[in-house]
Amino acid sequence: MAREPTKPTIYDVAQRSGAAPSTVSSALSGHAKGRRIKPETVARIREAAAELGYAPNLQAQGLRKSRSGLIGMLLPVHDNRFFSSLSQHFASEVRARGLCPVIISTRREPDEEIQSVEDLLAYSIDALLIAGATAPEELSSICRRASLPHVFVDLPSANSPSVVSDNTYGAEQLTTTILDLMPATGNPLRDRIYFLGGNPQFYATSRRVEAFHRVVMDRTSGVSPDQIINCGYVPARAAEELEKLIHTIGGLPAGLFINSIPVLEGALSHLVNLPPDAFAESVIGCYDYDPFGAFLQFPLHMVMQNPRELIGKAFALLDSRTSDPVLEMVKPELISPHTIQRESLGERG
Amino acid sequence: MAREPTKPTIYDVAQRSGAAPSTVSSALSGHAKGRRIKPETVARIREAAAELGYAPNLQAQGLRKSRSGLIGMLLPVHDNRFFSSLSQHFASEVRARGLCPVIISTRREPDEEIQSVEDLLAYSIDALLIAGATAPEELSSICRRASLPHVFVDLPSANSPSVVSDNTYGAEQLTTTILDLMPATGNPLRDRIYFLGGNPQFYATSRRVEAFHRVVMDRTSGVSPDQIINCGYVPARAAEELEKLIHTIGGLPAGLFINSIPVLEGALSHLVNLPPDAFAESVIGCYDYDPFGAFLQFPLHMVMQNPRELIGKAFALLDSRTSDPVLEMVKPELISPHTIQRESLGERG
DNA sequence: TTGAAAGCGCTAACAA
DNA sequence: TTGTTAGCGCTTTCAA
Numbered sequence: 001m002a003r004e005p006t007k008p009t010i011y012d013v014a015q016r017s018g019a020a021p022s023t024v025s026s027a028l029s030g031h032a033k034g035r036r037i038k039p040e041t042v043a044r045i046r047e048a049a050a051e052l053g054y055a056p057n058l059q060a061q062g063l064r065k066s067r068s069g070l071i072g073m074l075l076p077v078h079d080n081r082f083f084s085s086l087s088q089h090f091a092s093e094v095r096a097r098g099l100c101p102v103i104i105s106t107r108r109e110p111d112e113e114i115q116s117v118e119d120l121l122a123y124s125i126d127a128l129l130i131a132g133a134t135a136p137e138e139l140s141s142i143c144r145r146a147s148l149p150h151v152f153v154d155l156p157s158a159n160s161p162s163v164v165s166d167n168t169y170g171a172e173q174l175t176t177t178i179l180d181l182m183p184a185t186g187n188p189l190r191d192r193i194y195f196l197g198g199n200p201q202f203y204a205t206s207r208r209v210e211a212f213h214r215v216v217m218d219r220t221s222g223v224s225p226d227q228i229i230n231c232g233y234v235p236a237r238a239a240e241e242l243e244k245l246i247h248t249i250g251g252l253p254a255g256l257f258i259n260s261i262p263v264l265e266g267a268l269s270h271l272v273n274l275p276p277d278a279f280a281e282s283v284i285g286c287y288d289y290d291p292f293g294a295f296l297q298f299p300l301h302m303v304m305q306n307p308r309e310l311i312g313k314a315f316a317l318l319d320s321r322t323s324d325p326v327l328e329m330v331k332p333e334l335i336s337p338h339t340i341q342r343e344s345l346g347e348r349g
Numbered sequence: 350m351a352r353e354p355t356k357p358t359i360y361d362v363a364q365r366s367g368a369a370p371s372t373v374s375s376a377l378s379g380h381a382k383g384r385r386i387k388p389e390t391v392a393r394i395r396e397a398a399a400e401l402g403y404a405p406n407l408q409a410q411g412l413r414k415s416r417s418g419l420i421g422m423l424l425p426v427h428d429n430r431f432f433s434s435l436s437q438h439f440a441s442e443v444r445a446r447g448l449c450p451v452i453i454s455t456r457r458e459p460d461e462e463i464q465s466v467e468d469l470l471a472y473s474i475d476a477l478l479i480a481g482a483t484a485p486e487e488l489s490s491i492c493r494r495a496s497l498p499h500v501f502v503d504l505p506s507a508n509s510p511s512v513v514s515d516n517t518y519g520a521e522q523l524t525t526t527i528l529d530l531m532p533a534t535g536n537p538l539r540d541r542i543y544f545l546g547g548n549p550q551f552y553a554t555s556r557r558v559e560a561f562h563r564v565v566m567d568r569t570s571g572v573s574p575d576q577i578i579n580c581g582y583v584p585a586r587a588a589e590e591l592e593k594l595i596h597t598i599g600g601l602p603a604g605l606f607i608n609s610i611p612v613l614e615g616a617l618s619h620l621v622n623l624p625p626d627a628f629a630e631s632v633i634g635c636y637d638y639d640p641f642g643a644f645l646q647f648p649l650h651m652v653m654q655n656p657r658e659l660i661g662k663a664f665a666l667l668d669s670r671t672s673d674p675v676l677e678m679v680k681p682e683l684i685s686p687h688t689i690q691r692e693s694l695g696e697r698g
Numbered sequence: 699t700t701g702a703a704a705g706c707g708c709t710a711a712c713a714a
Numbered sequence: 715t716t717g718t719t720a721g722c723g724c725t726t727t728c729a730a
Contacts, residue, residue, distance in 0.1 A: 009706095009707055009708085010707070010708070010709095011707080021707090021708085021709095022708090022709070022710080025707095025708065025709060025710090026709085026710095029708095029709085031709095056707085056708075057706085057707050057708070059706090059707080059708095060706070060707035060708045060709090061707075061708055061709080062708090063706090063707080063708075064707080064708045064709050064710085065708085065709070065710095
């Protein structure tokens with residue numbers, strides 16, 4: 001029963017079926033019609049291939065056709081609810097097309113991003129999705145130079161087709177909701193809405209801050225710079241800043257816009273120590289979604305992105321073969337407090 | 350400034366540097382020493398390559414060497430905290446070795462698993478990690494037949510090297526802790542520990558149930574079958590079962606062993622409606638970790654797996670070039686209630 | 699110290 | 715309807 005370790009090639013199949021290698025190739029890769037190969041010949045070839053356990057060598061095929069059947073996706077990290085969800089949808093779509101997904105995480109390092117694109121190019125990938133890139137224009141120009149079909153996701157490029165979450169819309173929704181529900185505490189410093197977290201140099205944060213600023217300007221007497229605390233994404237740092245804020249203004253603010261899950265996590269590590277009634281005079285929202293947000297001691301408004309549609313539109317752009325810098329928007333959804341989403345998080349153990 | 354769309358090859362570099370293609374190949378792939386190429390020749394070649402923006406065609410290289418520089422990993426899903434963490438560590442390790450990771454999700458479908466392995470084989474991948482496979486023996490035999498170095502992770506194969514979480518240890522720890530802390534409610538049906546969730550046909554669940562059973566047998570008067578509720582992983586189903594249990598025994602059980610995050614999520618959707626004092630006579634634990642578990646209304650004991658070490662040991666096994674069915678264990682860690690892990694979940698926005 | 703030549707497995711003209 | 719042939723870009727003897 002021991003199989004020889006060398007994999008059979010079309011030559012083996014040709015020999016066994018009595019056909020020529022090129023005939024085998026055509027028959028096996030579905031070009032039988034175009035090449036007018038006799039159905040019985042095709043059958044004979046198929047049979048021989050099956051008997052030998054033949055499978056095409058995709059590297060040889062790729063070399064010859066100068067395409068590989070690989071589709072790449074770049075993302076900052078795998079272990080993040082949003083990006084891993086993008087991965088999942090990406091993978092489904094790619095597999096549905098009979099291709100092979102190659103997902104590379106680049107940790108928000110511009111050098112890694114560039115290196116990864118060049119690596120993928122060296123494998124002759126057929127297309128590339130770029131999610132959350134920090135150096136979009138550089139990547140854009142590499143892809144264009146190589147005439148590689150590509151689409152930016154979540155973070156746009158000015159020079160390439162892109163599909164992003166509508167951060168402006170989401171932030172407007174969340175800010176408006178918080179303002180609508182905010183109670184009056186009587187303390188003017190607490191009776192304001194604060195924005196916590198993020199990095200204004202990142203596209204998403206800047207959109208959100210802008211929308212926040214605009215809505216608050218519209219609806220209140222103005223925005224003071226200390227209402228916007230862009231302290232990054234490290235939980236510990238967020239906890240610190242929130243603690244400082246609470247200390248300065250003498251309590252929880254009446255409105256709190258938390259930017260991203262890690263910031264929420266940091267904030268919680270402080271909030272969890274407060275007495276339950278501390279939350280009575282506060283409305284808290286988080287831009288990003290986690291199912292556990294529904295199970296906290298206080299009501300939490302959340303903004304949920306739509307990874308399925310982001311990926312769907314990205315592939316639609318690929319299919320359209322545009323290389324113009326169109327920008328597609330996908331609206332996120334505001335989730336009410338204590339809303340239990342019924343979908344599974346994925347399974348384990 | 351427009352670059353021609355055809356990528357330069359070693360022949361272009363050869364022409365420009367005045368060397369032969371084979372010399373270029375050797376010089377550029379670090380075999381300059383072995384082939385005794387004059388350093389100045391190497392320099393000339395390097396220069397020419399840089400000027401042309403030469404990058405090797407990895408498909409051609411792979412075809413010739415019959416290895417690709419690709420390393421594959423199979424996992425059930427991307428959008429899961431545990432598996433995405435495995436992905437992240439896998440990707441780091443692979444990139445550190447100068448290779449390219451290809452991560453494929455197979456949704457716990459045996460057919461997809463097999464198809465994916467065969468696809469990866471067709472790309473001449475150099476090695477494969479298989480995480481959470483449902484058809485391990487079949488995959489094992491495909492890999493062996495192709496003499497592909499491979500290691501199973503999280504779910505072992507009887508015929509191939511494997512590294513798994515020590516489910517027995519973790520379940521013993523969690524069960525013991527719950528039993529140690531369990532109060533007496535006076536109601537004999539409530540004064541027991543219950544196991545909720547999972548599928549006994551899966552390796553991990555079966556290990557955990559077995560350990561649970563053994564510890565409970567040791568420490569109490571016995572285990573009744575209705576103490577073990579293997580209701581799968583769908584949150585809604587878990588919620589239902591928990592509700593039924595509470596109804597039947599007249600309150601929350603004194604001890605509850607929740608098996609996996611989605612089950613916890615389902616349980617929470619019911620628990621969140623109970624008054625705070627309902628938890629006073631219960632000790633609750635979850636086999637699996639989520640940082641938000643630290644922020645719930647009641648104390649939650651959690652078991653955290655160690656993806657870094659799982660991947661580390663998997664690569665150590667690959668490096669050892671064993672194909673014997675050795676089984677490595679990695680101990681998970683019991684996390685006390687309200688313990689705030691300081692590491693970021695990854696960043697966003 | 700270097701070059702020439704063969705071939706990895708496949709596909710696509712072009713012939714027949 | 716099918717076979718012959720010439721590469722895709724690279725590495726690797728072998729010969730010089």
